[in-house]
Amino acid sequence: MKRRDFIQKTAAxxxxxxxxxxxxxxxxxxxxxxLTILHTNDTHSHIxxxxxxxxxxxxxxxxxxxxxxxxxxxxxNDNVLLLxxxxxxxxxxxxxxxxxxxxxxLMSMLKYDxxxxxxxxxxxxxxxxxxxxPHAKFEFVSANYDFKxxxxxxxxxxxxxxxxxxxxxxxxxxGVQLEGLVxxxxxxxxxxxxxxxxxxxxxxxxxxxxxCDLIICLSHxxxxxxxxxxxxxxxxxxxxxxxxxxxxGGHTHTFLDKxxxxxxxxxxxTLVNQVGCYGINLGRIDFYFDYNQKKTHQAKTIVV
Numbered sequence: 645m646k647r648r649d650f651i652q653k654t655a656a657x658x659x660x661x662x663x664x665x666x667x668x669x670x671x672x673x674x675x676x677x678x679l680t681i682l683h684t685n686d687t688h689s690h691i692x693x694x695x696x697x698x699x700x701x702x703x704x705x706x707x708x709x710x711x712x713x714x715x716x717x718x719x720x721n722d723n724v725l726l727l728x729x730x731x732x733x734x735x736x737x738x739x740x741x742x743x744x745x746x747x748x749x750l751m752s753m754l755k756y757d758x759x760x761x762x763x764x765x766x767x768x769x770x771x772x773x774x775x776x777x778p779h780a781k782f783e784f785v786s787a788n789y790d791f792k793x794x795x796x797x798x799x800x801x802x803x804x805x806x807x808x809x810x811x812x813x814x815x816x817x818x819g820v821q822l823e824g825l826v827x828x829x830x831x832x833x834x835x836x837x838x839x840x841x842x843x844x845x846x847x848x849x850x851x852x853x854x855x856c857d858l859i860i861c862l863s864h865x866x867x868x869x870x871x872x873x874x875x876x877x878x879x880x881x882x883x884x885x886x887x888x889x890x891x892x893g894g895h896t897h898t899f900l901d902k903x904x905x906x907x908x909x910x911x912x913x914t915l916v917n918q919v920g921c922y923g924i925n926l927g928r929i930d931f932y933f934d935y936n937q938k939k940t941h942q943a944k945t946i947v948v
Contacts, residue, residue: 677809679858681929682714683727685894686762686921688735689747694922705923707750709948713926714754723808726755727815729894730762730864735922743768744776752781758804760817760862761786762894766830770795785817785862788842790835803846805854811933814850815860818843818881820895839865839876840884847887857937861891867898867918882906882914889939890915890929897921903929903943919945 693706718724728751733744744765751759761784765773774795787802803816818839822831843861850856861881869875878893886909899920908914919925929943 675935677811677933678721678723679808679811679813679931679933680717680721680724681727681860681890681892681927681931682717682724683729683892683917683919683927683929684710684923684925685729685864685892685918686731686897687728687747687923688731688764688921689733689739689744690736690922691738691746691750694924701922701924705948707754707923710923710926711754713946713948717928723811725757725806725808725813725815727860727862727892728756728759729862729892729918730760730819731764731894731921732759732762734764734767739767743772745779748776748779752779756782757806758782758815758862759784760864760894761789761800761819762864763820763822763826766822766826769830770832770834774799785815786819787816787846788837788839789819789822790837792835793833794831796834803850805850805856811858811937812854812856813858813860814846814854814856815862816843816846816850817862817864819864820866821876839863839881843881843885843888847885851887857933858889858931858939859887861888863891864894866896867893867900867916868896878916878918879904879906882908882916884909885914886910886912888914889931890917892927893918899925899945901945915941915943917943917945924948 691707694701694704696702732747733739738746784800785804786800791797791800806813821836850859863878866877868877868879878891898918900918903915903917906914917927919927926946926948932940
């Protein structure tokens, strides 16, 4: 073999051997993490589906169907949070007879992660709510109900933090003004705090101190009040705060096909969603986080 041919072949072989030492990261697709948020609101003790002859919601709803749907979603993604925005109690004889025991037991079987309190969750008083808590294998959060001088002090906390595959999620709760809506003897010494001020404090803690990647508010304030535009609602909450990524609402039984996008105080997007009432629908929002924890989302409301 001629010396020149030998050098050329040796150089080519060396180049092939050297290829694996080149940085390969640039050829890899960065890992994208998916977090699925499932949510309900204002289920109002509706355990069974509506009958086939119901004029408005025939064959819709029911805890059994919701359970099957949730199970199928969990089978496709390990990173799921199941949340409720309040008014679990009141609406069918199940509550009148069992006082909330059945609702909490079934939600525990569905593996709810967290809920907030709606005004009807006070319908058996603080003692009635407290008596059913042993049946709830999930916690309640409410940041603007101050339970300091009540039986719920230290039990209902302002917020809770979850960690899913390295994604840190902070969830806090907000409730509607109880005075004039609920008999005083039902909520006793519970003190109502301004939701806007409370939300700003919660987001400061969760964003700046706890370094959460996603902040969710479980709200029972109501979606919107067209006749009272200045009344505190989820839409006004979104506009007057910052750093809330998602508001999951209740109270007004508002049926949304997809979340409403609201620009907050910083001009950034906040999602506001609510799925009606009676367990007819299940909300689903999928958040996708890239390697920098920047996020995008897809959302839809699923008929149960």
